Amino acid sequence: MGEPGRVGGAGPHRRPGRGSALSAPDRARRAAEADELCVEAYRASGGPESGAALVAVGGFGRSELAPYSDLDVVLVGEEGVDIRGIAEKIWYPIWDSGARLDHSVRTMPEMVGAAGADLKVALGLLDVRHLAGDANLTMRLRTTMLTNWRRTAKERLPALKELVRSRHESIGEVAHLSVPDIKEAEGGLRDATVLKALVATWMVDVPHVELERVRLQMLDVRDVLHDVAGRPTDRINPEQWSDLGHELGLSDARAAQVHVRELGRRITHLSHLTWRRVDAALARPAPNQRARRPELxxxxxxxxxxxxxxxxxxxxxxxxxxxxxxxxxxxxxxxxxxxxxxxxxxxxxxxxxxxxxxxxxxxxxxxxxxxxxxxxxxxxxxxxxxxxxxxxxxxxxxxxxxxxxxxxxxxxxxxxxxxxxxxxxxxxxxxxxxxxxxxxxxxxxxxxxxxxxxxxxxxxxxxxxxxxxxxxxxxxxxxxxxxxxxLVLSETATTRDPDDPATVDLIVKRVETAEALDLLLALTEADSKAASPKAWSSWRSGLIRDLARRARAALDSGVALPSIVTDDVPIPQEVRRGSAAITVEHDDDGTRVTVIAPDRVGLLADLAAMFALQRIPVRAARAWSQDQFGVSVWEVGVPELDAAVLRERYDAVVGGRVEAAKRLRRPPPADALEPTVAVRPEASDQATVLEVRTGDRPGVVYLACGALADLDIAVRSAHVDTLGPQAVDVFYLQEAHAGVLSDQRAAEAAHAVRRALTEGAAGS
Structure with missing residues (x-):
């Protein structure tokens, strides 16, 4: 044998674009070499020719070994035949060859009992193949497994369906995963094996030619993946697509993705179809109650x-x-x-x-x-x-x-x-x-x-x-x-100030009629829910519905309604005395933190530091001024949060006991995309709107707000939104005592924020 762990000792000497024509013989050769290794190990151990057998199961039983596959073998003995004494003599030569071995020793009754108790064992034993010893025992084992599988199919298939569903739910689908698992994910090789097991029940059929075509092609992909990775793996990482495509004879990484995801999609379709047929078969009356010809x-x-x-x-x-x-x-x-x-x-x-x-x-x-x-x-x-x-x-x-x-x-x-x-x-x-x-x-x-x-x-x-x-x-x-x-409703609701007349005016100009607005709101909800639960959280849906409500009022009467999201909130007495009030609420979407404090330049930066120093991810935030007070509401990705701990951290930041600047002003990762910082003059006549798009990481809001505070620029309102790896933060800015920024000051603000996000340092 050659490389440790490599089946059959065959090195990665393959021509680019080898395809199925060469992959199937490669698998057969690896299986034949592994068979020879196991047969010789059994012979050298002195294993009996009757009453005991060495069998291959699973992928080895199907003679479908990838370059780094395990050899799944079972040493089976008749009841009363002592086979444990020879087991070690069989395993050691196989280990010494460098092959990866998954082994067990069982009597024939133990095999039957294990298959009856564990669905995964039962599925593996449907592919039993004789290697050495008593061939009649292997034949009897295989026949028993198939007979029992068919006899108990109606009772066992609901449990198998739940096992498959649970696996899909926990792993995902080959066609959609960014790092697809071509074995365990929905549409992978495991599903193809389950389909063969369903056909073995004789209850349902599946398009055999099509299933075998896509299954063999997915096996080809796994073979190449092992070669590319140089190890046993079923997960395709993003950097492997290009090499995978080259080895499969495809044009590029994109073509490789389409090929693999197409195979996964096809297996998924066949799986859905077959399980629907299983459900129909289980629901049918007994055969003697059925007509010979299907009723139309x-x-x-x-x-x-x-x-x-x-x-x-x-x-x-x-x-x-x-x-x-x-x-x-x-x-x-x-x-x-x-x-x-x-x-x-x-x-x-x-x-x-x-x-x-x-x-x-x-x-x-x-x-x-x-x-x-x-x-x-x-x-x-x-x-x-x-x-x-x-x-x-x-x-x-x-x-x-x-x-x-x-x-x-x-x-x-x-x-x-x-x-x-x-x-x-x-x-x-x-x-x-x-x-x-x-x-x-x-x-x-x-x-x-x-x-x-x-x-x-x-x-x-x-x-x-x-x-x-x-x-x-x-x-x-x-x-x-x-x-x-x-996209206009969701983008505007999460990145613009609803109290600014320009925000509602933008929506009204886009939709023009109340009928179109109602349709757009429904489409936005459907599109968001289809994307992910985070895209239609109670927070985001509230912002979007509020903007649509106000736009509808403007379309109906020409008068915009006040925002229900940023309506005046009661100011606690402790805040009126100069302190800050922090409250925490928990709901199905996560945790909402509301902070009310006397307004000042730098307040938002201090609050952002409070979260960043605790490594609390901010999903979204709204902040606005109410008279001389600052109000902010933060949606964070921590299920349990203590208001007292937040208050302690906030006081430490404001009192200077924690050096937020030193701990949070650090450069982004070397491979991060450059942030974009732009002034949006069309977004408001009452403030200067600064839009920031950057990769999400702890301290982003702090760095931006800290840079603005260093320039003595007030944040009248802020709209923070994080979806996936992207942060989109919009700040409505005014001079601390004057109003809209001049063009020069707006440019200074944009430069300072960009520098803070790029270099991890605030200031102009």
């Missing part, structure tokens, strides 16, 4: 339900009915059942294209499909995987498997769009045009992947698609407007 339940013209799947009935004419695909998909989604892949593939292959513009039935069916709720996801997957979706919406390929640039997003762009539609389906009763809301949800990110800003690029695309779908001109205009400005 009509759902719509040309469409019926059979065995829990939507299929075409005998009256269907794909070549004459352009709406048949949408009719079948909508029926499946609304009944939350499987759209039979064979049906979707047939319609993609034989169906007549939709005319331009679409007929009214097609348009109405699309809206119903998009508004069907959670049933949409599985149906949309089938439409994608069978190529049927490209017939109705060819622009979808622009965003298919496209990763989001923002770390706050849980999914790739295409899946995020589907999740947005699902979220929007629960909001259709809040708007006058549910059809416009659902189509805008479908198209809001269609411009992603363009060189220009995606909402700008998406507007003409959305206009073109909505027109092709046959929407009236006013509806087309609404869809295009929503796509163009789908």
């Amino acid at each position: 339940t009509p759902l719509a013209p040309g469409v019926a339900l059979a065995n829990g799947e939507v299929v075409l009935d005998r009256t269907a004419k794909p070549a004459d009915d352009p709406v048949l695909l949408l009719r079948a998909a909508t029926a499946a989604a609304e009944h939350d059942v499987v759209l039979a892949p064979a049906t979707a593939a047939r319609l993609a292959r034989e169906g007549v294209p939709l005319p331009t513009p679409w007929p009214a039935e097609a348009r109405q069916l699309l809206v119903r499909l998009l508004a069907s709720g959670r049933g949409l996801l599985g149906v949309w997957e089938t439409l994608e995987e069978t190529g049927a979706l490209s017939r109705a919406l060819p622009e979808w390929d622009r965003i298919r498997l496209l990763p989001h640039a923002s770390a706050i997003h849980r999914f790739t762009v295409d899946r995020h769009v589907v999740e947005t539609c699902i979220e929007a389906s629960g909001l259709i009763r809040q708007v006058a045009r549910p059809d416009v809301l659902m189509v805008a949800a479908l198209l809001h990110d269609i411009g992603k992947g363009s060189l220009t800003e995606h909402s700008v690029a998406g507007e003409p695309l959305a206009r073109e698609i909505a027109t092709r779908m046959g929407f009236a001109p006013e509806a087309v205009d609404l869809v295009a407007r929503l796509v163009r400005w789908h």
Whole structure:
């Protein structure tokens, strides 16, 4: 054997772009070499030819060894046959060869008992393969495992489904993880193995050719990953994509990502489909109560339900009915059942294209499909995987498997769009045009992947698609407007002062009508919830809803309402006497800290230091002046917080007992992006607005506010927002005793803040 831990001793001598044609023989060669090693170890140990056997299980049992795979073996003996004495004699030669060994010693009854008690053991023993010793014992073991698996399948499959669900929930999905685990994540090799086990029950079937194709390709990826990493691993780190692509014969790192995520997406789809079939099989009556031919339940013209799947009935004419695909998909989604892949593939292959513009039935069916709720996801997957979706919406390929640039997003762009539609389906009763809301949800990110800003690029695309779908001109205009400005409510609410008339005026100019505003608010909520829970926390949703409320009032009457977020708060007596009041509240989103103190230049910097010195992450903050007092509300990422501890730290900062400047003014990491600091003159006529975007780290707000305090510039209000690794902080500035900053002073402020964030030092 060669390198320690490397199966078969084969070094990483592979041609670039070797592909499946070479990977499968490599795996077979590694398995053959490992077999030979185990057979020789058993022979040298003096193991008996009857009553005992050395068997391979798991991946080794399937002869699918990656370069650094473990050898999973079991020494099995008949009851009464002493095999423990030879076990060590078998293991040591294998260890000495440098192979990684996972071994156990069990009697035949112990094997049966272990499989009955542990689902993971049962799954591993479905792939038992003989290595040495008594071949009849191995055959009996394999037959017993398969027979027991099939006999107990109905009782065990619900537990297996929960095991799979729990794994998916804790790890994530190959198609969407920034560091995908190609074995354990949803859509990985573990799921492919589970699918084979489901087929082994004889209760359900799965497209064998397709499953084997994607499974073998994912095994190829794992082989190359082991070579690239030089160790056993199933996780693809960002820096490995380029080498992975090169070894797989792909053009670049992006192509490698698409390839791997496409494989994961395909396995996920097959898994969803098979588990739905399992559920249907478990729910069916006993065989002697079933008719021989599946009963067809009509759902719509040309469409019926059979065995829990939507299929075409005998009256269907794909070549004459352009709406048949949408009719079948909508029926499946609304009944939350499987759209039979064979049906979707047939319609993609034989169906007549939709005319331009679409007929009214097609348009109405699309809206119903998009508004069907959670049933949409599985149906949309089938439409994608069978190529049927490209017939109705060819622009979808622009965003298919496209990763989001923002770390706050849980999914790739295409899946995020589907999740947005699902979220929007629960909001259709809040708007006058549910059809416009659902189509805008479908198209809001269609411009992603363009060189220009995606909402700008998406507007003409959305206009073109909505027109092709046959929407009236006013509806087309609404869809295009929503796509163009789908971020404006969330961005403005979290980065602008709601009390400044320019803030409400900006929203009013973008939406123009109350109808559009209601639609935009619903789309913003759906888009945010689909992105991540943090994007629609009670804090952010409160800011967004308040801004929409005030904009609605301005549209209805021309008069802006006061903010409910920054309404005057009662000033405690202790604050009126010159002290500070700190209160802490806990809710489902985290912890909210409210601080009221006599207003002064530098107050916000001291409060930011109070949090930074405690290493308390600030998710968001609002601060404003109320008469001669400063009020600030902070959303922080610490579940339990003591107001007394915060007060003690604040007093230490103000009293100079803690040198905040020395401890917090430090340079950012060497690989951090340069911060951007810009003056936004259009944002207010009453103050100078400074917008800061930088990587989030402890002390960012302190550094910015400290730099402004050193220049004797007052922060009239502040709006801090953190999503993922990015901090967006906006400060409304005034001279301590004069008002709006001059152009020169504004430039000085921007320079000082930029220098503080770049060098970790305040001052101009």
